[in-house]
Structure formats: structure tokens, C-alpha cells
Amino acid sequence: MLFVVRSSPNRYFWGERELQIPELKLLIDAVASSRSITEKKSKELIGKLAAMGGRHWSEDLMDHVHIDRRSKPKENQNIYYTIDVLHRAISDPCPVEFRYLDYDENKKRILAGDGETCIVTPCVMYWENDFYHMIGISQDAEEINTYRIDRSVGIARRRDIRALEIPEGFCAPGYCPEKKTETVELQCDNDLMSAVIDRFGEDIETRKEDDSTFIARAAVELSSAFYAWVFLFGGRIRIRAPRKAVRAYYRMLKDAQKMIVEEG
Numbered sequence: 001m002l003f004v005v006r007s008s009p010n011r012y013f014w015g016e017r018e019l020q021i022p023e024l025k026l027l028i029d030a031v032a033s034s035r036s037i038t039e040k041k042s043k044e045l046i047g048k049l050a051a052m053g054g055r056h057w058s059e060d061l062m063d064h065v066h067i068d069r070r071s072k073p074k075e076n077q078n079i080y081y082t083i084d085v086l087h088r089a090i091s092d093p094c095p096v097e098f099r100y101l102d103y104d105e106n107k108k109r110i111l112a113g114d115g116e117t118c119i120v121t122p123c124v125m126y127w128e129n130d131f132y133h134m135i136g137i138s139q140d141a142e143e144i145n146t147y148r149i150d151r152s153v154g155i156a157r158r159r160d161i162r163a164l165e166i167p168e169g170f171c172a173p174g175y176c177p178e179k180k181t182e183t184v185e186l187q188c189d190n191d192l193m194s195a196v197i198d199r200f201g202e203d204i205e206t207r208k209e210d211d212s213t214f215i216a217r218a219a220v221e222l223s224s225a226f227y228a229w230v231f232l233f234g235g236r237i238r239i240r241a242p243r244k245a246v247r248a249y250y251r252m253l254k255d256a257q258k259m260i261v262e263e264g
Contacts, residue, residue: 024053024061032067036132036150037079039072073150079132085155086122086134093163095121095139098155100147118147121164125149137164181219185241189213192236199229215240227252 019027031037031045050061082098089096097119102112120136123144127133132149142164187209188196196204196216205217220226227249230237239246 019052021053021057021061024049024057028061028065032065033130034132035072035130036148037072039067039069041079042067042072078153079150082149082152082155083125083132085157086125086149089122089157090124093121095119095158095161095163096136096155097158098152101151101153118152119158119161120145120147123166137166139164180221182222182242182245183217183219184222184239184245186216186218186230187213187238187240188216189233189236192233195233196237222248224252 028046028049031042031049034042037045046065047062050058050065052058053061085096088094097117099115099117100112101109104110119139120134121139122134122136125132125134134147134149134152135144136147137144139161144167186196190212193206193214196206200216200218207215209215222245230239230249231253239249
């Protein structure tokens with residue numbers, strides 16, 4: 001980028017952008033795919049990012065943006081304000097109050113818990129699965145919970161209430177509270193190595209089992225989400241250990257089969 005220093009005579013020099021074009025493209029696509037930012041806010045933020053690329057690249061970057069309207073929230077134009085309040089409350093520890101949104105059977109947004117106000121000491125904000133989350137300690141039960149920021153409305157700081165201290169056991173990696181995990185052993189078809197790495201990372205322990213399968217060992221939370229992931233592969237990933245995980249997965253399959261039989 002050519003910079004001009006106004007003087008007599010003018011002086012010119014080349015300088016690098018703070019963000020290069022590939023970096024801007026990554027940020028723009030992240031905003032476009034975010035399910036926490038409305039379409040209107042996404043376009044505004046993308047325009048600001050694209051402008052950082054200069055006149056020529058700005059137009060090029062804007063021409064290649066795809067925003068999936070189906071994944072964008074139709075409401076919550078105050079997402080920036082919510083993030084700002086939470087950031088300030090985390091930097092200068094202070095509880096916040098808000099109400100939480102849910103959906104009824106008609107896809108209508110309603111206030112969860114009969115509109116009860118949540119009062120929480122926020123600990124950290126983090127991004128996961130295209131949503132922005134806040135982990136905080138509820139003032140009444142003193143429990144660590146996770147909240148979707150785009151579903152938190154009417155947020156305000158409560159300086160009249162003392163902030164709770166972050167308890168021991170709150171782990172920084174992943175910005176999440178400690179979860180009870182078990183080491184599972186999975187027997188997987190060879191062509192599923194990429195899927196296993198996508199789920200557990202490249203550091204996962206693996207070994208060859210036979211000519212067509214390998215064994216993977218990973219620490220997981222034994223939850224319905226984990227069993228649902230295994231089910232996605234239609235029997236090409238088998239849980240071998242621990243025994244309680246095998247039994248829990250079997251029970252889930254039997255319950256699903258029972259519902260299909262009853263409805264049939």
C-alpha cells in the first residue's frame with residue numbers, strides 16, 4: 001500500500017497492511033458464517049473489514065461474500081451491546097442480569113423460565129460451533145452454567161451485588177468448566193481417520209487393529225452428543241470400552257428402536 005507524507009516535497013513509501021488479504025478473507029467468512037450475528041450486523045461488519053483491504057481489494061472481497069440467511073438470527077440487533085457489557089463485567093468483576101430466550105412449539109421466541117431474570121457472575125466468553133457463549137456462575141445456586149450470548153436479552157451490570165469468585169476446577173483450556181470424562185476405545189474403519197481427527201484432534205492415540213480397521217482412544221464426556229456422533233457412521237465406528245459406554249449406547253439404540261416400533 002502506498003502512503004503519502006504531506007510535506008514539501010511530498011514523500012512516498014510502501015507499507016504493509018496490518019491485515020493481509022487472506023487474513024481479511026478468513027475474518028470476513030467467519031462473520032458471514034456466524035449464527036450469533038444478524039444479517040444486517042454481519043453486512044455492516046464485513047463492510048468495515050473489507051475496507052481495510054483498500055479500494056481495489058475491498059470490492060473484490062465484498063463480491064465473494066456468501067451469507068446464509070437460513071442460519072442468521074432474525075432478531076438481536078443489540079448483540080454488540082451485550083458483548084460490551086459482558087466484556088466489561090469480566091474485566092472488572094461484576095454480576096450481570098438478563099433474561100434468556102427460548103422457542104415454543106410454534107417456533108415463537110419466548111422468555112425461558114416464565115421470564116425469570118438470571119443474575120450471573122460472568123467468567124469468560126468463547127466461540128464454539130458458530131455461536132458465542134458466556135460461562136458464568138449463577139448467583140442463587142452458585143453453579144457454573146453456559147449461556148448463548150445471542151439468547152441473552154435485556155442485559156445490565158449489577159454493581160449493587162458482590163461478584164462471586166471463580167471456583168477451583170474451572171479450566172482455562174477450551175474456556176469451559178471441568179467435565180467428567182472417560183477414556184473410550186473405538187474401533188473404526190480405516191477411511192474414517194479424517195473424521196476421528198476432526199473430532200478429537202491429531203494428538204489422539206491410534207493403532208492399527210487389522211487390515212480394515214484401527215483403534216482410537218480418547219477422553220470424552222459420555223453424553224448423548226457423543227453417542228449421536230458414533231451413530232452417524234452407521235456401525236463403522238464401534239465402541240469397545242469401557243463397558244458402561246457400550247451398555248449406554250446399546251440402551252439408547254434400543255429406546256430409539258422401541259419408539260419406531262410403537263409409532264409403526
